[in-house]
Amino acid sequence: MKAVNGFRVDLPDWVTEFSAKLPVCLPTARERMAAAVSLSEQNVRHDTGGPFGALVVVAATGEVVSLGVNRVEPQLCSAAHAEIVALSLAQRRMGSWSLADTRLGPLQLVSSCEPCAMCLGAIPWSGVHSVLCGAIKADAEAAGFDEGVRPAQWVEALERRGIEVRTGILREPAARVLERYASGGRTIYNP
Amino acid sequence: MKAVNGFRVDLPDWVTEFSAKLPVCLPTARERMAAAVSLSEQNVRHDTGGPFGALVVVAATGEVVSLGVNRVEPQLCSAAHAEIVALSLAQRRMGSWSLADTRLGPLQLVSSCEPCAMCLGAIPWSGVHSVLCGAIKADAEAAGFDEGVRPAQWVEALERRGIEVRTGILREPAARVLERYASGGRTIYNP
Numbered sequence: 414m415k416a417v418n419g420f421r422v423d424l425p426d427w428v429t430e431f432s433a434k435l436p437v438c439l440p441t442a443r444e445r446m447a448a449a450v451s452l453s454e455q456n457v458r459h460d461t462g463g464p465f466g467a468l469v470v471v472a473a474t475g476e477v478v479s480l481g482v483n484r485v486e487p488q489l490c491s492a493a494h495a496e497i498v499a500l501s502l503a504q505r506r507m508g509s510w511s512l513a514d515t516r517l518g519p520l521q522l523v524s525s526c527e528p529c530a531m532c533l534g535a536i537p538w539s540g541v542h543s544v545l546c547g548a549i550k551a552d553a554e555a556a557g558f559d560e561g562v563r564p565a566q567w568v569e570a571l572e573r574r575g576i577e578v579r580t581g582i583l584r585e586p587a588a589r590v591l592e593r594y595a596s597g598g599r600t601i602y603n604p
Numbered sequence: 605m606k607a608v609n610g611f612r613v614d615l616p617d618w619v620t621e622f623s624a625k626l627p628v629c630l631p632t633a634r635e636r637m638a639a640a641v642s643l644s645e646q647n648v649r650h651d652t653g654g655p656f657g658a659l660v661v662v663a664a665t666g667e668v669v670s671l672g673v674n675r676v677e678p679q680l681c682s683a684a685h686a687e688i689v690a691l692s693l694a695q696r697r698m699g700s701w702s703l704a705d706t707r708l709g710p711l712q713l714v715s716s717c718e719p720c721a722m723c724l725g726a727i728p729w730s731g732v733h734s735v736l737c738g739a740i741k742a743d744a745e746a747a748g749f750d751e752g753v754r755p756a757q758w759v760e761a762l763e764r765r766g767i768e769v770r771t772g773i774l775r776e777p778a779a780r781v782l783e784r785y786a787s788g789g790r791t792i793y794n795p
Contacts, residue, residue: 417670417697419614420689429609479608489701490692491729492683498611501681506608510680530725534752538682538722561725562761570753 422484422493422501425461428452432480439475445523446547446583448477452495453525453590456482457599464556464594465525467495469503469512472521472542479503486600496524496532500539513540521545525587526553527580530561536571543577547587555588556595613675613684613692616652619643623671630666636714637738637773639668643686644716644781647673648790655747655785656716658686660694660703663712663733670694677791687715687723691730704731712736716778717744718771721752727762734768738778747782 431452439445445468452466463483470477481499485491500522504510512520519542526548528536536544550560564570568578622643630636636659643657654674661668672690676682691713695701703711710733717739719727727735741751755761759769 417693418620419612420692420696421610421612423610485701489695489699491695491701491731492688492692492726497683501611501683502608504680504682505611508680510676510682510684529729531722531729532725534721534723534725534754535683537750537752538676538720540682559728561728562755562758562765563725564753564755567753574753 420490422488422490422498424480424482424498424502425456425459425487427455427459427461428480428482431455432477435477437476439470439477441475442545442579442582445470445475445521445545446525446587449523449525450547450583450587450590452480452482453587457590457594462487462493463600464590465495467499467522467524469499469541470521470523471517472519476517478517478520479506492531494529494532496522496528497535500535500541504539511540513542519543525590527560529559530563533563533567533571536576537574541576544571544579545582546578546580547583548591549581549584552584552588552591556591558591611681613679613681613689615671615673615689615693616647616650616675616678618646618650618652619671619673622646626668628667630661630668632666633736633770633773636661636666636712637716637736637778640714640716641738641774641778641781643671643673644778648781648785653678654791655781656686658690658713658715660690660732661712661714662708663710667708669708669711670697683722685720685723687713687719688726691726691732695730702731704733710734716781718751720750721754724754724758724762727767728765732767735762735770736773737769737771738774739782740772740775743775743779743782746779747786749782
């Protein structure tokens with residue numbers, strides 16, 4: 414077998430146009446979440462990955478720093494969840510492995526669904542200041558997704574680390590994307 | 605700011621030579637762990653990332669499938685832990701986002717240190733069949749590293765998912781790499 418010395422995760426091409434149409438700033442939590450849910454929905458529609466979308470914004474103003482969608486299947490990478498993609502792209506853009514001290518001020522992760530165990534673990538390492546979630550664990554599980562080996566009191570665990578969490582924002586439209594994906598008989602990652 | 609549409613994580617150049625010198629198969633747990641610890645040590649020596657190494661092998665024979673080292677700082681990516689790198693490279697090499705059903709049979713993750721919360725969460729998604737760890741949580745914490753928001757009963761949690769775990773293999777040499785890194789005043793990621 415040929416040795417593999419690196420891996421790349423890319424956004425699908427349609428995100429360029431999506432990004433161009435998005436306002437520069439998304440002031441409210443609902444506007445931020447609407448963008449994340451729209452990413453999740455378009456990712457399914459374009460058949461470019463699982464039904465999850467995320468973005469990183471400047472916490473104070475909602476200025477968009479990066480976008481992410483689930484890329485597990487097309488890019489052969491089980492770690493390419495929307496949150497990991499958005500956080501990694503924000504870090505690359507800011508030129509730092511930590512988003513804790515950027516020139517833009519505190520940054521926020523916005524995700525169309527509550528984080529799985531891996532993404533939950535990734536949040537403190539990323540340096541984000543706060544997290545907004547759309548669909549909740551029960552919605553993900555109802556669609557057949559598994560949140561993994563995650564502490565039950567995960568919100569409190571993040572908050573003890575100084576990371577604010579708000580969940581259930583636009584929960585219904587966010588959950589509807591998961592339901593439609595599941596009822597379409599699409600791949601549910603390692604159950 | 606320029607939009608960023610993808611990110612890449614590469615192994616450092618010295619890994620090519622390391623890989624060429626490594627036996628094709630590492631039959632015992634100790635041989636597998638010695639390779640992981642050596643990766644962690646060389647990564648510090650070459651100043652190419654944090655003191656963590658990992659590999660993916662065929663569980664039955666120890667045939668090496670991929671190597672990984674921590675690349676957080678040099679590649680500006682807080683998710684580029686050794687385990688994520690090794691798992692992602694194995695997936696790329698096997699041409700699948702899941703290592704559960706490869707033509708090589710069940711695969712094993714070998715890591716120089718017990719997984720942090722993120723890597724623990726990533727393990728079930730990767731499709732590996734078993735995990736070997738070197739240094740334990742107490743060793744990582746003694747060196748100033750934080751294992752994150754992780755359930756206390758993580759070994760049992762993985763085993764309930766059918767993933768075998770053995771930890772503390774070559775614990776002393778593995779922990780020594782962490783100690784030396786910390787006593788050298790090197791970066792400890794987001795504490």
